[in-house]
Amino acid sequence: FxxxxxxxxxxxxxxxxxxxxxxxxxxxxxxxxxxxxxxxxxxxxxxxxxxxxxxxxxxxSAMPNKVPPDEDTWTLQAIGTPFPTNPVKAPGQQNMYVALWYKHGQPLMGRAWNDSGVVQCAFAYDSRELKGTDIGGNIQVLTYEGDHMSKGFFYEWIKYSDYIADADNESRVPLRCGTSAAVVWPDKGTLGTLDLEKRTATMAFNQEFYKFAEEDLKDMLILVRNAKDGPAQCRCFECLRRRELEKATPAPLLMVNEWTDYRAGDAFPPAKRLIKALNRPLNTKQGPQDQYVALWYHFGNAVMGRAWSSQGKIAATFASKKKVFSGNVGSLQLLVQIPPSAAGFDYSWEPYRRAAMIGEKEWHPVHIAFVAPCVLIVDDEGHECLGEANLKEEYAQTVVDNKVFRLEGGAISEFKVLCRKDRDDTQAI
Structure with missing residues (x-):
């Protein structure tokens, strides 16, 4: 100077x-x-x-969130109707979303899930778990469309103990209906109701009813509205600019696979953000085709399949219980490629024999329950197709010519399975 x-x-x-x-x-x-x-x-x-x-x-001028922030958006749903778009997901869960039900005027928080593209749910009430036909009338599913800039807030799951320690923070308040708030029990992977006044919680899991006093809640997760900041790994222009200006310590790297909710027939998202089979066009019977990793639920079971762009729209197909499901499959999830600057791991397509190996290994399969994305060779000409491998029952299957194609045992040992390994420079979140 x-x-x-x-x-x-x-x-x-x-x-x-x-x-x-x-x-x-x-x-x-x-x-x-x-x-x-x-x-x-x-x-x-x-x-x-x-x-x-x-x-x-x-x-x-950084972080000009909308003031005042928008209200919460609850989508009215009947059991068995098409699952809504942009639902708010429970942390660490692939198929669990925040739901609200009024029982005799009392607001109850529970879990909703996507079953073959339609809504199912469960709530804890009167010392038992209610689901399906036990629930009369409609429920509501929490949705969020936009970002913290356009909405004026974002949803954040924090420990109950952290919320209590910072209870006077007006920029981070619980999502609530009356005195009821949403709370997640990470150990059991279930969601229930937190009574903010009594400081007690009720939940249900596998037909068991649980009630918790305040001393049991410290490690449970409560859903709050954050109207001040942006999400830790937000990639919007304002958040990137703020981090650069503040020269802040880099946010911890993400260690979870990012599955994003869509519906069949939605506009196809930018392909560069999705996980593509073998990172190249597959050699299919119909010629080269880009196929992307897709996840769907059938009777509560995870099913891996493929999605592709059909005239700019999402098309997908899945094989489950020896049947083909394609066309209007309703809600599904696509696996997103996290930017290297935010991800604490790398993806790679590895042979099934290596992915299924028990014990110490470098690459671990990307799986839900026992199923993982897998590229199958479907004929002697070497044609390829994306489907799933079942790591427990040792088979791989996909849809070919609108029929289920399945192989077992040693025949699948060289099929490529999507795997990941943690990077050495990670600080996990």
Missing amino acids: FVINFESVPIFHYWTQFLILILLTSKFARRALASIKETHCTHSNIFRDLFRLKRQTVES
Whole structure:
């Protein structure tokens, strides 16, 4: 930087004059000079003031979340109707979403899930678990469309103990209906109702009813609305700019696979963000085709299949219980490629024999229950097709010519299964 004394330096070099002329035309320079005049400074580091004021201006505009923030959006659903778009998912769960049901005027939080594209749910009430035909009328599923910039907030799951320690924080308040809030029990993977006034919780799991006092809640997760910040790994322009300006410690890397909810027939998302089979077009009977990893649920069971772009829309097909499901399959999930700067692991397509190996190994299959994405060779000509491998029952299957194609045992040992390994430079979240 240059320190310029206007009283003692009567003549400037040409390039210095030119640079100062440019700077004086900017609004930041005018603010700096106004500051100098107000404080009667005769010796000032103009460049320092310019950069300081420039930084303050940018920082003051960072994170302009919408004020006031939007209200929560609850989508009215009957049991068995098509699953809504953009549902809010429970942390660490692939197929569990926040649901609300009123029983005799009492708001109850429970879990909803996608079963073959339609809504199913369960709630804890009257010392038992209610589901299916036990639930009369409609329920509501929590949805969120947009981002923290357009909505003015984002949903965040935090430990109950952290919420209590910061209970006066008006920028981070529980999602609530009356005195009821959503709470997740990570050990059991279930969701229930937290009574904010009584500081007790009720949940149900596998037909068992549970009630918790406050001392049992500290490690459970409560859903809050954060109206101040952005999500830890948000990649919007404002969050990236804020992190750069603050020179903050990088956010911890994500260690979970990112499955994003869609519906068959939706506009196909940007292909560069999805996990593509073998990272290239597959050699199919119909010619080269890009196929992407897809997840669907049939009677509560995870099914891996394939999705592709059909005239710009999502098309998908799955094989389950020796039947083919394609066309209007309803809700499904696509596996998203997390940017290297945010991911704490790498993906690779490895032979089944290596992925299914028991014991220490470098690459671990990307699986839900016992099924993992798998590329099958479906004929002697070497044609390829994306489907699933069952690591427990040792078979692989896919859909070929609208029929289930299945092989077992040693015949699948060289089929490629999607795997991942943790990077050494990770700080897990």
